[in-house]
Each structure stands twice: as C-alpha cells, then as structure tokens.
Amino acid sequence: MWKAIHIAASREQADKLCERLTEEGFLTRVKAVSCGEDAAFEIQVPEAESEDAQAVICDMGIGL
Numbered sequence: 001m002w003k004a005i006h007i008a009a010s011r012e013q014a015d016k017l018c019e020r021l022t023e024e025g026f027l028t029r030v031k032a033v034s035c036g037e038d039a040a041f042e043i044q045v046p047e048a049e050s051e052d053a054q055a056v057i058c059d060m061g062i063g064l
Contacts, residue, residue, distance in 0.1 A: 001046070001047045001048065002044040002046060003044060003045060003046070003047040003050040004031075004042040004043065004044050004046070005043055005045055005050050005053050005057065006042070006043040006054075006057055006062070007033070007040050007041070007042055007043075008030075008040065008041045008042075009040060010039070010041070011032075011039070011041055013031075013037065013041075014041035014043055015030070016032045017043050017057065017060075017062070018030060018043060020056070020060065021045065021056060021057075023033060023040065024056050025029060026045050026049050026052070026053045027045060027046055027049070027057070028043060028044065028053075029044045029045075030042065030044070030046055031044055043047070043057075043058045046055055059063070
C-alpha cells in the first residue's frame with residue numbers, strides 16, 4: 001500500500017522531491033490531488049518506507 005508523505009505545490013517540486021528520494025533508494029510516485037493553477041501533488045512511497053522517506057524530506061528542510 002502507498003502512503004502520502006508530502007504535498008507539493010507544483011509538479012516541478014514534486015518531481016524534484018521524488019528524484020531525491022529515488023537517489024536515496026526509495027520507490028516513489030506522484031498523484032495529482034487537484035488541477036488548474038493551484039494544482040497540488042502527493043508524494044507517495046510504500047507504507048513500510050514512509051517514516052524513513054519523511055526523515056529524508058525533513059533533512060532537506062522541507063516540512064509538511
């Protein structure tokens with residue numbers, strides 16, 4: 001099962017976060033949760049990896 005660990009404000013930000021998480025060895029996927037100018041995107045990882053992936057995001061200085 002996949003778990004959302006972050007909401008990105010743009011597709012570009014979502015892709016950058018996923019790239020970093022992938023470099024750290026995590027499986028990732030992006031899911032659009034809204035559309036239009038104010039689009040938001042969930043960063044998802046397997047539930048078993050969610051705490052470790054969240055720690056990487058926090059180490060990057062990005063919070064929820």
